[in-house]
Amino acid sequence: MLRFIFSRLLTFLPTFFGVTLIAFAFIRVLPGDPIIVMAGERGVTPERYQELITQFGFDRPVIVQYWDYLKGVLHGDLGHSFVTKKPVWDEFFTLFPATLELSLCAIVFATLLGLPAGVIAAVNRGKFFDRTLMSSALIGYSMPIFWWALLLIIVFSGWLGWTPVSGRISLMYYFDNPTGFMLWDALWSGQKGALWSAIHHLILPTIVLGTIPLAVIARQTRSAMLEVLSEDYIRTARAKGLAPFRVNGVHALRNALIPVITVIGLSVGTLLAGAILTETIFSWPGIGKWMVDSIFRRDYPVVQGGLVLIAVMVMIVNLTVDMLYGFINPKIRKR
Amino acid sequence: MPLLELRNLSVDFATASGPFRAVDGVDVSVDKGEILAIVGESGSGKSVSMLAMMGLLPWTATVTADVMNFDGKDLRQLSPKARRKIIGKDMAMIFQEPMSSLNPCFTAGYQIKEALRLHLGLDAKARQKRAVELFEMVGIPAPEERLKAFPHQLSGGMNQRVMIAMAIACNPKLLIADEPTTALDVTIQAQILDLLTGLQRDTGMALILITHDMGVVAETAERVSVQYAGQKVEEQPVADLFATPHHPYTSALLAALPERATERHLPTIPGVVPGQFDRPEGCLFSPRCKFADDRCRTVPPVPASADLGFARCHYPLSVSAEAEA
């Protein structure tokens, strides 16, 4: 198992360097001089300009600059935000829990609904439930997120008044946020109603962010199940006299999980990176919103560092998924 | 009363290109402790008829029968739940492909103990004990370790032994072995057949052995049922069948046996079993039968009397196979 993890880590090295290179190249190929942008409307004197160029190392050869940058990254130094002057690393980890919390809720929502739905659809192939589910999945998959979010907000927040429109918790509550995970912190704050408020705020963003993964997971589960259900070992399981629940839910599902875990993993990756829209719509203070704001502010170190960190997170998720394969299907561990 | 009695069993599949009758009015009867062989070329409906009896066909299949009795119970009247109490316990089945018939995600031990818990309600300790005992019975060395192995870590022959152990786990009254050796090496084939007949002798269970190999039939079975294109075309005790086959198809199968070949080359039966789209009008064997005449090609034959082996033929043979060849 250790060897397996190690070999997987090795395959991530090229990806990692590729990402740092792209992030590094990003601010050099974008139009506009970052120093000028940083200086803002007040402008900058030529002397100060030179000073800043030297300070940021822009006068040295690009290779050296990249090397310095890479060294920094490997030491956990991603530079400082132009705007807040705080280390990018600190900003990222203050905001990341919000994104992670939302992403996890979305993926749990999508998995809890999508997995059983896909299994039931496959077992009842061609029947009413199957056809309804597959058409809904198609709609869910092709629904523009922005439009879907607005629709939900209009119905549930506007007409019905059930859910809040933005933020992570009602302003009524104030407490320390040591972990950054609102559900957790609200639970331990001891304030009555805080947890409920936090859950309340999570509902709509979770549904919006989870819709596409839900559709993807349901479809993938269904097609993987259909393939597995025609396997010989399913016939063996039924020949033992096992009830359909055990045949479908244990013998078939366990085998169908490999491709499903893959799409769940891929979804988590895209969720972390792609919560941008949802976070913006719901004013969710996570890294998606942070990145968007930084791009508008031309806060290059943040954009650069954020890209690298998001990529690393996606790689960690993929590694976890790879390791899960081995646990689910021992045949894969051997290869 | 026979242990298993099927009368006029038919199976129709709904396929994209219309209905297809894979099994057509087959009768099967097996006594307690008896070995019945069902022979016929690939596509004769041997597997489908047994899967129908076990209730393992997909929903596209429609199964009909005049009689479907097992161990005094009418299988047609049983609810799916009541039927699941019988299959895997009193009536078990093993399949052609041992490598793909075991679930790759679970250990051999898990898969065998699953049946023990379901049907016998044994606790963990008793399950382990019984599983080891079963592995010893089917000749698996180092049973404790093999119980922990996954199917891909075992050979084909070993997996088939696991399948057999699983099938006999709850002391079935009837074991159906569907071409259990076809996918295995020749040397392993004989071992598995010996194992099956040995277990049959020791436990007194009835055994239905499906095969397309007349050689296997000669060595193991007591009674033989020959199936062709979904129909039973002949049935006789094994010695009589080999001595005096009554149906031209049986005769042709026997002539194709290596030790009976008179020419240098092994005579095979020209042509193939008719499928969904090329079913002939009269006798299903007529396109390949050397005795076929106009009557054969237009009028479907009905089974002959018992002394003619119920041969489904207008002109049953009654000369011995040796003379015929």
Ligand SMILES: Nc1ncnc2c1ncn2[C@@H]1O[C@H](COP(=O)(O)OP(=O)(O)O)[C@@H](O)[C@H]1O
């Ligand atoms: N699920 C199915 N749907 C449609 N046709 C089937 C199905 N299973 C088997 N058949 C057809 O039924 C016929 C008999 O098959 P089978 O019983 O497997 O033959 P055998 O076991 O004698 O080789 C074949 O023509 C096969 O194509």
Ligand code: SF4
């Ligand atoms: S009925 Fe005619 S064609 Fe059919 S097996 Fe008999 S002799 Fe041959």
Ligand SMILES: [Mg+2]
């Ligand atoms: Mg078969």
